[in-house]
Amino acid sequence: MRRFRARHNASARPGRSALTSEVGWFVVIGVASTVGQALLYWVMRHWSPPVLANLASLLVVTVLNTEANRRLTFRGSPVRAVQAHLAAGGLFVLAYVITSGAVLLFRHYRPTASPAAETLVLAPAFALVTVVRFIVLRLVVFRRRNR
Template sequence: MRKPRARSATASASARPGRGALGREVGWFVVIGLASTVAQALAYWALRRWWPPLSANLVSLLVVTVLNTEANRRLTFRGSTARVLRAHLTAGALFVVAYATTSGAVLLLRHRWPTAPTAAEVAVLVPSFALVTVVRFVVLRLLVFRRRR
């Protein structure tokens, strides 16, 4: 009679979609979120030299959102190609929320401090972008990349 093979901790964590999958997803999402936040802040900073705040925010956020969504689809959630359209459509809806939130933060700053430097605008964009990132994770995980049991 054959002796059953012992499963390693890694094999058992990847076999069950519970805590191991959530931990991996959160880890990738944090890495991608941090990179996206830095990219969005730098893009905004650069575009702000020529454009008004809302235009710079729109373009920087749009570019970063597309890249962020694809990185999260591939790395965080390991989405299938069948979910590409659904992921990007959901990200489009989340983009509207992100743009309203980040633009609102910049407009509030400009209202309170009309001569605020670009550095101050970036300083309010970063936490508002981080807040939107948490919402993105929850929505993408629950609606787009929900695991079937």
């Protein structure tokens, strides 16, 4: 019984520690991405309409986020950079629709809102998209195949 328990615990730890490591890196990268996207949006919003500021800031952050996750969160995955970025393109479209929708809806109800107020609405929407991104990247793009 003791052997079984020791073997079972030893085999359970690598999977758990891998997931813990992935979640840890993803949180760090996700927070940095959310802050970066919010700052870029806020700066660009001073001379661009909301949808263009969101598009540009989201595009920059998505490329950096995908590469950081490929190198740190899902390191060791056989997925190549081009494959990862192409798959992230679909996530980019989803992120753009959700975040732009949030900002445009906010602007509809608060047409005189400042760029800072828009950014405060945009950040949680981007954080929500980041959670969806982790799930899709982990389960679809960087899934580990058992051999």
